[in-house]
Amino acid sequence: MKISLEQRVMAANDEIAAALRRQWDERAVAVVNLVSSPGSGKTALLERTLEQLRGLCAVAVLVGDIQTENDARRLSGYGFRVKQILTSGACHLEASMIAKHFPRVDTQDLQLLLIENVGNLVCPSAYDLGEDAKVVLVSVTEGEDKPLKYPGIFRRAQAAVVTKIDLLPYLDFNLEELRRNIAEIHADLPVFLVSSRTGDGISAWVDWLLGRPAVKVQQR
Amino acid sequence: MHEVGLASQIVGMAVREAERRNAFEVVTVTVTVGRLLQIERDSLQFGLDVLKGEHPCTEKTRFVLVDEPVQVHCSWCEATTIVDAWRFVCGACGSGAVAVTRGDDLIVSEMEVRGNENIAGTAGHGSE
Numbered sequence: 002m003k004i005s006l007e008q009r010v011m012a013a014n015d016e017i018a019a020a021l022r023r024q025w026d027e028r029a030v031a032v033v034n035l036v037s038s039p040g041s042g043k044t045a046l047l048e049r050t051l052e053q054l055r056g057l058c059a060v061a062v063l064v065g066d067i068q069t070e071n072d073a074r075r076l077s078g079y080g081f082r083v084k085q086i087l088t089s090g091a092c093h094l095e096a097s098m099i100a101k102h103f104p105r106v107d108t109q110d111l112q113l114l115l116i117e118n119v120g121n122l123v124c125p126s127a128y129d130l131g132e133d134a135k136v137v138l139v140s141v142t143e144g145e146d147k148p149l150k151y152p153g154i155f156r157r158a159q160a161a162v163v164t165k166i167d168l169l170p171y172l173d174f175n176l177e178e179l180r181r182n183i184a185e186i187h188a189d190l191p192v193f194l195v196s197s198r199t200g201d202g203i204s205a206w207v208d209w210l211l212g213r214p215a216v217k218v219q220q221r
Numbered sequence: 222m223h224e225v226g227l228a229s230q231i232v233g234m235a236v237r238e239a240e241r242r243n244a245f246e247v248v249t250v251t252v253t254v255g256r257l258l259q260i261e262r263d264s265l266q267f268g269l270d271v272l273k274g275e276h277p278c279t280e281k282t283r284f285v286l287v288d289e290p291v292q293v294h295c296s297w298c299e300a301t302t303i304v305d306a307w308r309f310v311c312g313a314c315g316s317g318a319v320a321v322t323r324g325d326d327l328i329v330s331e332m333e334v335r336g337n338e339n340i341a342g343t344a345g346h347g348s349e
Contacts, residue, residue, distance in 0.1 A: 002242075002244070002336055004242070004331065005330070005331050006330060007330055009327065009328055010227055010230050010234070011326070123259050130232065153259045156257075156307070
């Protein structure tokens with residue numbers, strides 16, 4: 002007996018993500034999901050970002066890693082709630098993990114939830130976490146062709162952050178080529194150039210982040 | 222790496238559907254794999270072939286993966302065309318004002334099952 006099914010495999014994840022999104026929309030909580038290769042500087046960027054957001058915005062952080070609580074330790078101490086999600090092997094965060102751990106960082110006045118995904122440019126792009134925006138990071142010590150090699154995440158992202166720009170004088174990295182490659186996959190994607198070490202470019206990125214909760218309030 | 226997780230979901234969907242229909246054997250499952258998903262087909266196939274052994278009704282199932290090209294709809298000229306993955310321009314007029322309509326999803330599209338009603342004397346050989 003042949004059965005026509007047409008069932009989406011991601012449906013279970015996407016239902017949980019949709020429920021999270023509804024909850025966050027109602028409360029006007031903006032949610033940003035940071036995705037990059039391991040070592041692109043997601044945690045360093047978050048350290049700088051939290052430092053800047055202190056006193057300006059009520060933030061919570063969920064940080065995903067396969068092992069260790071190191072990132073959560075680094076990100077605590079800025080006055081915001083931070084929770085490590087250990088995926089014990091899984092290469093990405095799923096909506097169910099966010100649903101389980103979010104209550105631990107939630108506060109009544111929450112405006113912005115920052116999610117640091119597991120370092121990986123492929124798998125996280127397929128999983129909706131209920132976020133408003135995925136942000137892809139690429140550091141200047143990686144290849145200019147990253148967007149072409151990993152087009153999925155660049156297509157789904159709503160902003161790109163180029164990190165470690167303080168290293169540019171020591172590298173043969175061609176920033177314009179990276180920009181062209183990003184534009185080829187995702188025209189008009191906002192691109193921020195930052196150095197978490199020197200603080201260069203951080204304010205433009207933080208302004209963009211601060212704009213997210215404002216957009217949500219307007220949409221309500 | 223998430224192919225194994227996806228394979229586990231797919232096997233689970235097949236088993237649930239078989240149970241729901243009182244079938245004791247899943248013969249084939251057709252899975253449509255959109256090109257934009259960046260799924261490694263060999264890994265997915267491997268995962269399916271390993272995980273299907275965990276359930277009596279899927280032990281012998283043949284999982285067929287069907288590649289789905291990327292289809293876009295152009296809001297400028299209203300054409301629907303098949304395009305190369307990651308080249309999001311209309312195949313008819315070249316405009317970039319396109320929305321992806323196919324090739325961006327992983328779908329269990331079809332199943333073939335043997336149910337208890339088809340073969341006499343097999344009642345009781347339920348699939349768990």
